[in-house]
Amino acid sequence: MEALLDVRSLRTQFHTSAGVIRAVDGVSWDVRKGETVALVGESGCGKSVSALSVMRLVSAPAGRIVDGEIIFKGRNLLSLAEEEMRRTRGREIGMIFQEPMTSLNPVLTIGRQLTETLETHLGMTGAQAQARAVELLSLVGIPDGARRLRQYPHQFSGGMRQRIMIAMALSCDPALILADEPTTALDVTIQAQILELMKGLSRRLGVAMLIITHNLGVVARYADRVNVMYAGRIVERGTAREIYANPRHPYTLGLLRSVPRLDEPRRARLQPIPGQPPDLSRLPVGCSFAPRCAYVVDRCREQPPPLDEVAAAHFSACWLAKDLHTLVPAAIDAR
Amino acid sequence: MSARGEETSEIILEVRNLVKHFQVGGGLFGGRPAVVKAVDGVSFQIRRGETLGLVGESGCGKTTTGRCILRLEPPTSGEVIFEGRDLGKLSDAELRAMRRRMQVIFQDPYSSLNPRMTVGQIIAEPLGVHGIVPDRTARAARVQDLLRHAGLLPAMARRYPHELSGGQRQRVGIARALAMEPSLIICDEPVSALDVSIQAQIINLLEELQAEFGLTYLFIAHDLSVVRHISDRVAVMYLGKIAEITDRKSLYEDPQHPYTKALLSAVPIPDPAVEAAREHVVLGGEVPSPLNPPSGCVFHPRCPIAVDECRRVVPELREIKPGHQAACIRL
Numbered sequence: 001m002e003a004l005l006d007v008r009s010l011r012t013q014f015h016t017s018a019g020v021i022r023a024v025d026g027v028s029w030d031v032r033k034g035e036t037v038a039l040v041g042e043s044g045c046g047k048s049v050s051a052l053s054v055m056r057l058v059s060a061p062a063g064r065i066v067d068g069e070i071i072f073k074g075r076n077l078l079s080l081a082e083e084e085m086r087r088t089r090g091r092e093i094g095m096i097f098q099e100p101m102t103s104l105n106p107v108l109t110i111g112r113q114l115t116e117t118l119e120t121h122l123g124m125t126g127a128q129a130q131a132r133a134v135e136l137l138s139l140v141g142i143p144d145g146a147r148r149l150r151q152y153p154h155q156f157s158g159g160m161r162q163r164i165m166i167a168m169a170l171s172c173d174p175a176l177i178l179a180d181e182p183t184t185a186l187d188v189t190i191q192a193q194i195l196e197l198m199k200g201l202s203r204r205l206g207v208a209m210l211i212i213t214h215n216l217g218v219v220a221r222y223a224d225r226v227n228v229m230y231a232g233r234i235v236e237r238g239t240a241r242e243i244y245a246n247p248r249h250p251y252t253l254g255l256l257r258s259v260p261r262l263d264e265p266r267r268a269r270l271q272p273i274p275g276q277p278p279d280l281s282r283l284p285v286g287c288s289f290a291p292r293c294a295y296v297v298d299r300c301r302e303q304p305p306p307l308d309e310v311a312a313a314h315f316s317a318c319w320l321a322k323d324l325h326t327l328v329p330a331a332i333d334a335r
Numbered sequence: 336m337s338a339r340g341e342e343t344s345e346i347i348l349e350v351r352n353l354v355k356h357f358q359v360g361g362g363l364f365g366g367r368p369a370v371v372k373a374v375d376g377v378s379f380q381i382r383r384g385e386t387l388g389l390v391g392e393s394g395c396g397k398t399t400t401g402r403c404i405l406r407l408e409p410p411t412s413g414e415v416i417f418e419g420r421d422l423g424k425l426s427d428a429e430l431r432a433m434r435r436r437m438q439v440i441f442q443d444p445y446s447s448l449n450p451r452m453t454v455g456q457i458i459a460e461p462l463g464v465h466g467i468v469p470d471r472t473a474r475a476a477r478v479q480d481l482l483r484h485a486g487l488l489p490a491m492a493r494r495y496p497h498e499l500s501g502g503q504r505q506r507v508g509i510a511r512a513l514a515m516e517p518s519l520i521i522c523d524e525p526v527s528a529l530d531v532s533i534q535a536q537i538i539n540l541l542e543e544l545q546a547e548f549g550l551t552y553l554f555i556a557h558d559l560s561v562v563r564h565i566s567d568r569v570a571v572m573y574l575g576k577i578a579e580i581t582d583r584k585s586l587y588e589d590p591q592h593p594y595t596k597a598l599l600s601a602v603p604i605p606d607p608a609v610e611a612a613r614e615h616v617v618l619g620g621e622v623p624s625p626l627n628p629p630s631g632c633v634f635h636p637r638c639p640i641a642v643d644e645c646r647r648v649v650p651e652l653r654e655i656k657p658g659h660q661a662a663c664i665r666l
Contacts, residue, residue: 042530157621187392188557189618192601196617214531217603221610240607256605258535260564262587263604269542270564272535276500 003030003071004208005054005093005176010068012046012053015061019281023049025232026067028307031176036202036209038219038240041229044277047212050229051178055095056085073175091121094169094207098181100161104153110164111149114171121172136167141197159190166198170205177202180212195222216259220244228252231278231288234307238314248316248324250293287318294329295320347383347551348404348519352376353413355399359626371625373399375575376413378652381568383518386545386552388566388583390559390598392622395572397555401521404553405439406430418518435465438512442524444504448496455492458482458511465515477514484547485510486540502533509540519551526561538565559602563587571595574633575625577652581659591661593638632663640665 012024024046031037039047052058053065056077070077072093077085089095097103105113114136115129124132134145140163142148153161162182169177182198183191199222202209211223219226219240226243228236228251236249247253254273260266275292284290290300299319307317320327355374360367374396381387389397403410406422415422417437425433441447448457458478462468468477479489485506496504505525512520522541526534538561544550556562562569563583570580571594579592590596600616620637623629629636635645642665650662 042532159621187622188559188601189392189597190621192603192615192617193619195603196615215603216531216605217610220605220607221603223607244606245608255531258532259605260560261604261606262560262563262599262602263606263609266564266583270535270538272539273532274536276502276533277530 002032004033004073005031005210006069006071007050007054008069008071010050010053010070011066012049012058012063013066014063016281021280022232022283023063023280024053025283027227027229027232027234029227029234029237031208031210033175034202034206034208035224036199036211036222038223038226039210039212039229040214040216040219040226042214042277044231044280045229046232047229048180051095051180051210051212054178055089055093057089087121090117090174091172092174092176094172094174094177096162096165096169096177096179096182098184100158100165100185101153103165104161106153109150109152110156114149114164114168117168117171132171133167136171137164139170139201140164140167141193142167158186159194162186162190162194163197166194166201170201170207173205174207176208176210178210178212181214182211183218184213184215191218198222216255228255231283232280233288233317234315235289235317236315237307238311242311242314246311246314246325248310248314248321249289249318250295250320250324250329251289253324254292254294295324295327344382344384346380347418348381348553349414349416350380350400350404351378351414351416353378353400353403353415354411355396355403355408356411369626372575372628373625374403374410375628377572377575377577378413379570379577379580381519381551381553383551384545384549385567386554386565388562388569389553389555389572390557390562390569391572392557392598394574394622394625396575396625397572398523400572401439401523401553401555405434405437405521435467435515436517437519437521438515438517439521439523440505440508440512440525443528444501444508445496447508448504450496452495453492454482454487454494454496454499454507457496457507458492458514461511462514467515478510481510481514484513484544486536500533501529502536505529505537506540509537509544513544513548516548517550519553521553521555523555524557525554527556527558534561541565559598571598574622574628576633576662577660578634578663579659579661580652585656585659589656589659591655591659591666592634592663593640593665594634595661597637597639 008028009026010024011026014021014023041047054070114133118124118129118132133149137145142163183194223240226240227234230251236252257271258273273292278288286301286303287305290296305317305319307315310316310321353374354376357371358368359371360369377400391397402408404415455478458481459474462474468474478492482489482491487506526537554565566583568582569586571578573594578594597616597618604610618637631646631648632650635641648664650664652660652662655661655666
């Protein structure tokens with residue numbers, strides 16, 4: 001199936017006094033029509049910068065997209081004029097952030113914020129926009145829309161504010177929504193509500209979704225395909241089922257083993273990944289994960305492994321990917 | 336019950352009917368004052384050497400409970416008995432001495448470490464202030480020792496908090512708590528700000544230290560998987576009250592309270608095959624405001640098995656099975 005969004009060899013860097021931070025270092029991934037794709041990784045792995053790059057919202061002058069293409073519906077977003085990009089952002093690609101309170105304007109009513117987009121992007125009249133806004137609120141499970149539209153963000157709970165963000169992201173019928181840690185700030189019962197809502201809406205409206213998260217459980221419940229990122233690169237990609245059942249990168253394997261699971265017998269000890277993520281301004285020559293890897297061999301420290309297909313539609317950037325499941329990890333000091 | 340928290344070992348901490356109400360509003364502009372019932376009649380016991388997990392969503396009162404035990408907040412009513420002494424009846428000097436025996440580790444290790452002090456100074460300060468190690472040279476040696484226990488290199492003593500990663504900062508927070516030679520440590524969301532791969536490192540460290548020093552933990556968290564891993568017994572809080580309390584095995588294998596069941600169902604399992612086959616109970620509604628809690632059972636507006644009576648009757652925490660208490664009239 002043809003990709004709706006096709007990111008090719010994207011490279012985004014930040015120039016700081018400490019040196020050049022290679023936040024996104026040559027990544028390629030795509031999202032097809034109507035599917036849910038996850039970008040998973042820990043803080044600083046480049047998952048959020050990837051999404052900001054798609055929206056061309058990387059903050060200049062420190063941040064720059066230095067290479068790559070972002071093809072959305074056949075057009076390279078990186079070569080659009082700012083005016084055209086503005087029409088794409090919000091209109092064709094919606095966005096949901098982690099903290100709804102900081103993405104909503106505290107001094108404007110919810111109604112104003114919802115209708116503004118409808119009026120500027122879709123050219124609706126005030127009355128049309130008002131009616132559509134009520135409809136959008138009911139779509140995301142906020143009843144009594146006409147009254148709620150007159151209220152300000154602080155009058156809503158965290159979960160309700162995230163519903164409003166979803167309503168705003170959906171307002172112009174986008175083909176794609178980028179959701180950056182959409183439920184991380186929410187309580188677990190509210191997280192379940194919001195994720196069910198997003199899943200239901202994306203199915204019903206056929207919207208494709210890119211979910212950016214560090215939560216492996218959220219990915220397992222909602223994503224069709226997964227990209228695992230580490231230190232600015234994609235280290236593993238595949239269908240969610242394949243990645244969880246048969247991980248072929250030591251980092252993915254390490255992440256899955258380090259979290260306690262409610263459905264499994266309790267283990268006496270957790271198996272953490274030793275060490276810490278690398279400094280992005282001083283990445284090692286070879287594989288960035290090598291210093292923390294239990295399977296490391298000499299070659300890993302010399303040559304960065306390419307993202308290769310190890311099974312049908314399953315990719316891994318590891319020299320040992322093909323045999324990983326047969327290897328025994330070296331005993332390493334957890335500290 | 337695990338080997339750590341034997342039935343026979345003494346009770347180190349007992350919380351009896353703890354209540355903490357905050358008054359909001361009123362005052363200068365003459366608004367009608369309102370009362371937030373942050374903690375509303377909480378009782379539990381912890382035995383020496385065991386870990387009690389305290390779980391619940393934001394605003395359930397778990398952090399306030401911890402702060403009242405430490406007397407960082409004076410409770411509105413109720414008793415906190417620690418190592419046999421009622422903390423409410425102690426003089427300031429006595430309380431200071433008792434406080435040494437109970438320490439706290441916070442969620443955000445960055446905001447709880449003084450940015451202008453080196454790691455060494457941060458850990459040495461309480462040793463000097465409390466006169467635990469009055470001699471300077473001996474203090475430096477003790478700091479090195481504590482750093483090692485927390486899994487840090489001795490050279491870290493010269494670094495400042497901003498030079499450390501989140502996991503390292505949390506290790507400094509742990510070393511500082513250990514410096515006081517406490518018997519009880521209140522861990523308030525100690526791993527929730529850390530990356531997944533680092534969380535397991537810190538949890539393992541806490542367990543090692545518990546075994547080595549015979550520590551008792553009150554482990555406050557919202558992550559039910561982490562709480563299951565580390566706790567011997569678990570209390571689930573909702574809107575200022577304990578909904579259910581029992582040993583780990585009973586809570587996770589045979590939860591009784593409808594809120595506990597919903598919480599467990601809401602936690603996604605990191606396995607798509609398991610997730611696809613699992614039935615999800617999604618709770619409707621949101622946690623009501625503790626300013627205006629529902630009548631009767633505070634959980635009734637969201638409860639899937641609530642009946643009319645639940646609106647009127649405040650359920651008592653009672654024994655449903657041996658060693659397993661829940662607050663629900665439908666059980």
